[in-house]
Amino acid sequence: MNQPDVSIVSIGIDVGGTKVLGGAVDENGVIQKKVRRDTPKSGGDELNKVIAEVIQELLAEFPSKYIGISAAGLVSSDRRTMIGAPNIANWNGVDIAGAIDKLIGVKVVVENDANAAAWAEARHGAGSGEKNVLILTVGTGLGGAVVINGELYRGADGTAAEFGHIRVVPDGILCGCGVKGCFEQYSSGSSLMRRAKEAIESNPDAARSLLALGDGTVTGLTGAHITKAALDGDVLAIKVLGETGDWLGMGIATLAMAFDPALVIIGGGVVEAGELLLGPARIAMERVMPFAGKHPSPRIVGAKLENDAGLIGVADLARR
Ligand SMILES: [Zn+2]
Incomplete structure (x- = not known):
């Protein structure tokens, strides 16, 4: 098996109503490591903490300056704030990028989950x-x-x-x-x-x-x-x-x-x-x-x- 080139691995976090899936993904769209946690029912700050933990766990093995978080909902065009999250409690209007930066000092971008999944499919899947x-x-x-x-x-x-x-x-x-x-x-x-x-x-x-x-x-x-x-x-x-x-x-x-x-x-x-x-x-x-x-x-x-x-x-x- 080839060793992953960590310099081109990026971190993806997919936040769903029930689970937070994190992964270190190489430039060919191959997941090198995956981490899974439950989504806290209270959402909001608790969820941000879980996301930060998942990021830290992945970064420990795969250092990367590229980190993205995807979730269902309306995301601000500067890719920082969840304007409206239909499936997650206490997350509406939350500056997620700001919250994660405050917790662990890393830069993240936020994307709509449909856009993220579609982009993967277009780049590395059927498209x-x-x-x-x-x-x-x-x-x-x-x-x-x-x-x-x-x-x-x-x-x-x-x-x-x-x-x-x-x-x-x-x-x-x-x-x-x-x-x-x-x-x-x-x-x-x-x-x-x-x-x-x-x-x-x-x-x-x-x-x-x-x-x-x-x-x-x-x-x-x-x-x-x-x-x-x-x-x-x-x-x-x-x-x-x-x-x-x-x-x-x-x-x-x-x-x-x-x-x-x-x-x-x-x-x-x-x-x-x-x-x-x-x-x-x-x-x-x-x-x-x-x-x-x-x-x-x-x-x-x-x-x-x-x-x-x-x-x-x-x-x-x-x-x-
Ligand atoms: Zn309609």
Whole structure:
């Protein structure tokens, strides 16, 4: 095994609602060491302390001046402050870079987790070698990121590429952002669950094997159950995944007109369904693509990096 060149290793910290994952990552996006802690329920100062400990543990073995922290939420454009963190207590408006500097005297940058994961995927995952890439992450909501000419596009305030909140249905389903008819109400993990519940209620007999994967009730059903059932050939699960892919593809046709990407990468847990999601997305994109046949359509592929993408991406963004 080759010894890592510590001079080019950077430190990434991925802060989630339940765990803090830290890693020393080399310039090829390979994790050399990983550290994991629970996220303190009280968030805020306690969380900052845990992050500082993880950083110190990694720095002891891999000295680096590049340290990045990623988390879900709105991050200030100077990459210091968490403006709004939906999943973590007492972290709204916190100057995280200032807090970490005060605790252990190191400089860090803060990035939105979707941007970090997308950057990793574009640089070291499915987008490796491509300069113009869109990433759509199908999670509870629908996250997005854009890489233009090899650089992550942040926008004027750092909130670019919130594709999930593009309005696709006038006066459609009410979204958490306050607007009706957002893209993520039709193509996300939550919309997949809504569709599954509607399909089960209208045809309970067809849902027996699907429900048996959980505790037998609709409330016990998860997105992972639907994906597994679909892969095992369950007709209802295949149908609801296909509908989610259909909406995804229609949205991608519109986004392709705005960004002309060579590649669109789909991330999130549902990607395990593979072609059962991506196939319908490609068909729908072609069906509604403006100027069809006059220009190449982007390729739609699944993400490759899975759970470590946020960590790898923020470590790499810290160098920039
Ligand atoms: Zn919305």
